[in-house]
Amino acid sequence: MMDSDLSPQDKKDLDKFIKFFALKTVQVIVQARLGEKVCTRSLSSPTGSDWFNLAIKDIPEVTHEAKKALSGQLPGIGRSMCVEISLKTSEGDSMELETWCLEMNEKCDKDIKVSYTVYNRLSLLLKSLLAITRVTPAYKLSRKQGHDYVILYRIYFGEVQLTGLGEGFQTVRVGVVGTPIGTITLSCAYRTNLAFMSTRQFERTAPIMGIIIDHFVERPFGNMGHMRPCNYRAPGEDEGAYNGVEDSQEVCTTSFSTSPPSQCVFTVSKAHLKTPKPAVMDTLKVPMMGLAFSHQLYCSRLSYQPPVLVGAADFCHPSTLNAANPHQVTTQMGIPGKEGGVPQQVPVQPCHGAQAEHGRVSSCPPADHVPATPSSSGEGAETLSRSIEVKGVSPCDVLETTFTRKVGAFVNKPGTQVTTASLDLPFAAFAPRAYDLEENDPMVQPPESPATSSPLQGSLHSQGSGESGGPAQDDFVMVDFKPAFSKDDLLPMDLGTFYREFQNPPQLASLTIDVSSQSMAEDLDSLPEKLAVYEKNIDEFDAFVDTLQ
Amino acid sequence: MNCRSEVLEVSVEGRQVDEAMLALLHTILLHRSTGKFHYKKEGTYSIGTVGTQDIDCDYIDFSFVRVSSDELDRVIRKAVGEFKDAMGNGTDGMGQISLEFYQKKKSRWPFSDECIPWEVWSIKVNVVNLANEQERQICREKVGEKLGEKVINIVEVINQHEYLPKMPTQSEVDNVFDTSLKDVQPYLYKITFQITDTLGTSKTTWFCAY
Numbered sequence: 001m002m003d004s005d006l007s008p009q010d011k012k013d014l015d016k017f018i019k020f021f022a023l024k025t026v027q028v029i030v031q032a033r034l035g036e037k038v039c040t041r042s043l044s045s046p047t048g049s050d051w052f053n054l055a056i057k058d059i060p061e062v063t064h065e066a067k068k069a070l071s072g073q074l075p076g077i078g079r080s081m082c083v084e085i086s087l088k089t090s091e092g093d094s095m096e097l098e099t100w101c102l103e104m105n106e107k108c109d110k111d112i113k114v115s116y117t118v119y120n121r122l123s124l125l126l127k128s129l130l131a132i133t134r135v136t137p138a139y140k141l142s143r144k145q146g147h148d149y150v151i152l153y154r155i156y157f158g159e160v161q162l163t164g165l166g167e168g169f170q171t172v173r174v175g176v177v178g179t180p181i182g183t184i185t186l187s188c189a190y191r192t193n194l195a196f197m198s199t200r201q202f203e204r205t206a207p208i209m210g211i212i213i214d215h216f217v218e219r220p221f222g223n224m225g226h227m228r229p230c231n232y233r234a235p236g237e238d239e240g241a242y243n244g245v246e247d248s249q250e251v252c253t254t255s256f257s258t259s260p261p262s263q264c265v266f267t268v269s270k271a272h273l274k275t276p277k278p279a280v281m282d283t284l285k286v287p288m289m290g291l292a293f294s295h296q297l298y299c300s301r302l303s304y305q306p307p308v309l310v311g312a313a314d315f316c317h318p319s320t321l322n323a324a325n326p327h328q329v330t331t332q333m334g335i336p337g338k339e340g341g342v343p344q345q346v347p348v349q350p351c352h353g354a355q356a357e358h359g360r361v362s363s364c365p366p367a368d369h370v371p372a373t374p375s376s377s378g379e380g381a382e383t384l385s386r387s388i389e390v391k392g393v394s395p396c397d398v399l400e401t402t403f404t405r406k407v408g409a410f411v412n413k414p415g416t417q418v419t420t421a422s423l424d425l426p427f428a429a430f431a432p433r434a435y436d437l438e439e440n441d442p443m444v445q446p447p448e449s450p451a452t453s454s455p456l457q458g459s460l461h462s463q464g465s466g467e468s469g470g471p472a473q474d475d476f477v478m479v480d481f482k483p484a485f486s487k488d489d490l491l492p493m494d495l496g497t498f499y500r501e502f503q504n505p506p507q508l509a510s511l512t513i514d515v516s517s518q519s520m521a522e523d524l525d526s527l528p529e530k531l532a533v534y535e536k537n538i539d540e541f542d543a544f545v546d547t548l549q
Numbered sequence: 550m551n552c553r554s555e556v557l558e559v560s561v562e563g564r565q566v567d568e569a570m571l572a573l574l575h576t577i578l579l580h581r582s583t584g585k586f587h588y589k590k591e592g593t594y595s596i597g598t599v600g601t602q603d604i605d606c607d608y609i610d611f612s613f614v615r616v617s618s619d620e621l622d623r624v625i626r627k628a629v630g631e632f633k634d635a636m637g638n639g640t641d642g643m644g645q646i647s648l649e650f651y652q653k654k655k656s657r658w659p660f661s662d663e664c665i666p667w668e669v670w671s672i673k674v675n676v677v678n679l680a681n682e683q684e685r686q687i688c689r690e691k692v693g694e695k696l697g698e699k700v701i702n703i704v705e706v707i708n709q710h711e712y713l714p715k716m717p718t719q720s721e722v723d724n725v726f727d728t729s730l731k732d733v734q735p736y737l738y739k740i741t742f743q744i745t746d747t748l749g750t751s752k753t754t755w756f757c758a759y
Contacts, residue, residue, distance in 0.1 A: 055617070131576050131613070
């Protein structure tokens with residue numbers, strides 16, 4: 001072992017530095033992909049809780065995930081800690097954007113002073129990480145996340161996997177720090193191939209980015225851990241829920257000596273802090289609800305529900321809704337993107353804890369699947385989902401019913417009479433019979449709309465629909481209203497002309513002399529027959545009368 | 550000890566000069582600033598905390614991180630503003646702004662203290678004039694990419710871990726660090742610039758930041 005020359009105290013300090021460096025690295029990377037600007041205050045007096053003398057806040061969920069990935073181990077030779085950043089679209093497509101790797105190689109620097117030089121160089125490396133995280137392409141993408149896509153992160157420990165980055169990925173080295181047990185290197189591999197594959201999801205809005213063709217390739221490794229949303233829960237007003245240091249977390253008490261290096265003093269001690277104030281007055285300018293919504297990511301339906309902290313504000317967790325009904329959520333609920341207004345508040349969606357525990361990374365299920373949620377708030381969310389689906393159906397139904405107009409009986413309308421299939425109109429023998437199909441009835445099947453559309457017609461179209469309201473569109477039907485006596489009416493005439501023309505209607509054919517010349521006796525003879533038929537069909541007549549009421 | 554010298558070159562439009570210079574200078578100063586030193590007895594000292602904040606550029610598709618210190622930002626902005634004024638508005642030209650980190654070496658009377666540079670960053674700026682909005686839009690993106698490359702260059706150099714002044718005792722801290730700011734403590738630095746106008750003449754202006 002290379003650390004055989006290291007004193008126990010130095011070894012202990014070095015392990016601690018590496019551990020907290022790894023945790024801070026994850027925090028910097030994830031916070032840089034939240035989509036908002038980060039701002040922390042400088043403090044002239046040290047508080048003893050800011051590792052590496054840098055104000056980097058600790059998002060508890062991220063720390064939890066990082067510790068879970070490390071599982072008590074430290075990054076070392078052959079054991080790398082990686083943070084994978086991915087993008088997931090509202091339609092469920094996902095793509096890896098970059099992978100940050102904290103590795104260690106065998107090159108040792110035995111002469112370096114752990115408690116002074118290594119510590120300061122790790123601090124420098126974190127500053128470099130802050131700078132570089134704003135330079136890679138994923139930063140701009142993360143700043144624009146919202147409706148169309150969100151950003152995910154995943155932490156894993158072990159071998160570095162870069163196959164998901166596609167061909168031609170670039171690597172940038174953030175920096176290296178030599179230690180007596182090996183050289184720590186921090187680097188980032190990022191995707192460069194962002195070629196377009198599908199325009200399906202971008203037909204309404206300009207494409208923000210493309211989807212590469214090979215992102216459907218299954219991961220070659222199993223048990224990859226979980227994707228997590230780049231999510232941030234803002235602290236409560238008392239900031240009690242957001243502690244820079246957890247209880248019993250080890251505190252870094254930095255105390256340096258200006259004496260020769262052999263007399264450097266560096267103490268690291270445990271401190272039990274019950275209600276510590278955050279070391280830095282963080283002013284992360286993030287509208288919490290908006291951020292939570294726009295960063296609700298999940299891959300494979302594995303969303304992480306952190307334990308509710310006292311004083312912590314609730315946050316939106318509509319990730320499931322997004323996945324289940326991406327278009328319905330965005331159109332029906334009208335939740336705008338980050339640039340828009342404030343998103344609606346939806347019930348907190350608990351995590352798919354059972355799924356998360358298994359550590360599966362499955363392919364994303366169909367978009368129309370609403371996963372089961374165990375808790376009551378989940379039921380609320382599910383209900384919301386269902387209600388959205390219902391809403392999606394009803395407008396169509398309403399529109400369809402407007403077309404079922406029937407022409408009443410006894411109307412002298414040659415060529416346009418509508419006959420219902422199940423009813424024989426009484427005294428149909430006396431009326432001119434012209435079996436006309438419903439399809440030709442302009443009142444049922446309106447003719448094609450003219451070039452100029454009326455405002456009413458426009459209002460019946462859902463937003464974002466196509467140009468024509470023909471049979472190709474299932475969601476709505478074009479309605480063409482032609483008010484009576486308008487210029488587009490079937491009988492283009494004004495009211496006065498209409499009145500004069502129809503003021504004296506012709507005699508009913510049944511009452512003309514020709515008809516009356518028939519033998520009265522013959523009519524009377526046929527009456528019983530007819531009465532019998534009518535009596536036989538009395539139920540139908542009753543039903544017909546009911547429809548008139 | 551030889552002074553390390555690094556040169557960065559950028560071509561920008563006139564209105565991008567300020568932000569480009571601020572981005573690069575602040576990136577360097579982020580790495581060359583520490584928290585405030587608090588000396589204790591027995592020759593030990595503690596270090597304050599350095600905060601950071603993201604800055605979005607208005608005329609460039611670029612964001613950078615700087616130290617959270619309004620005082621430091623004011624000093625840098627003032628220097629960059631003078632550089633920009635010296636470059637002129639809307640005219641083509643070339644200029645160079647230099648950020649020099651130095652140590653003071655006390656000299657005996659009657660000699661004044663000696664300033665010994667240990668790291669110099671020179672940013673050569675080429676200002677171009679663009680004809681239309683489309684070109685400006687392309688320039689926004691291109692300059693953003695270029696600045697990203699420069700940030701990577703800066704980080705590469707800094708992480709080579711070459712010479713850094715030894716941590717000073719309390720009596721010598723002002724010879725190594727700029728202790729005038731109340732929240733952070735950069736290494737002693739000075740900003741200078743040279744302007745080369747279209748006639749090729751070079752003017753040197755000394756802007757001493759500390």
